[in-house]
Amino acid sequence: MTTLEVGRKAPDFTLDSTQGSITLSNLVASADKGVIVYFYPKASTPGCTTEACDFRDNLNTLKASGYTVVGISADSMPALERFTEKQGLNFPLASDPDHSVLEQWGAWGEKKNYGRSYEGIIRSTVVVAPNGTVALAQYNVKATGHVTRLRRDLGLDA
Numbered sequence: 810m811t812t813l814e815v816g817r818k819a820p821d822f823t824l825d826s827t828q829g830s831i832t833l834s835n836l837v838a839s840a841d842k843g844v845i846v847y848f849y850p851k852a853s854t855p856g857c858t859t860e861a862c863d864f865r866d867n868l869n870t871l872k873a874s875g876y877t878v879v880g881i882s883a884d885s886m887p888a889l890e891r892f893t894e895k896q897g898l899n900f901p902l903a904s905d906p907d908h909s910v911l912e913q914w915g916a917w918g919e920k921k922n923y924g925r926s927y928e929g930i931i932r933s934t935v936v937v938a939p940n941g942t943v944a945l946a947q948y949n950v951k952a953t954g955h956v957t958r959l960r961r962d963l964g965l966d967a
Contacts, residue, residue, distance in 0.1 A: 845934060849930065852882060856952035866956075883906050889902040
C-alpha cells in the first residue's frame with residue numbers, strides 16, 4: 810500500500826455522491842482552508858456510523874474554520890443514500906465501487922482482523938490544502954474520537 814505524503818499533490822477524482830457528482834478540484838476551489846477527505850469501510854456499521862455522526866456534529870465548526878468534508882467508501886449509492894438519510898448526514902458521501910480512488914489515496918490494502926488477513930478499506934483521513942497538496946495524512950485511524958483528534962491536529966482547538 811502506498812500512502813499519500815504531506816506536500817505531494819493529491820490525486821484528483823470525480824465520483825458520484827449523495828449530493829451529485831463531486832470532483833476534488835472543485836471542492837478544493839470552494840474551500841478556504843482545505844478539504845477533509847475521509848475513507849471508511851462500510852456505511853451503517855457501528856464504527857463508521859460513529860465517525861460519520863462525529864463529522865456531522867462538527868461540520869458547522871469545520872466549515873466555519875474553512876474546511877469542506879467528504880466521506881468515501883466502496884458502498885453502492887443506494888446504501889450511501891440510506892445511511893445519509895437515517896443519520897441525517899449534512900456532507901456528501903461518495904461511492905468508489907471499483908476502489909480506484911481508494912487505491913490511489915492509500916486507503917485500500919491489507920487489513921488484519923482476529924488473525925485473518927484480507928484486502929479492504931483502511932480507515933483514513935487526508936486533508937487537502939487549497940493548492941491541491943496533502944496537508945495532513947492519517948492512516949489506520951480510530952473511529953471514536955477521530956474528529957476531536959483531527960481538530961487538534963489542524964490547530965482548530967487551540
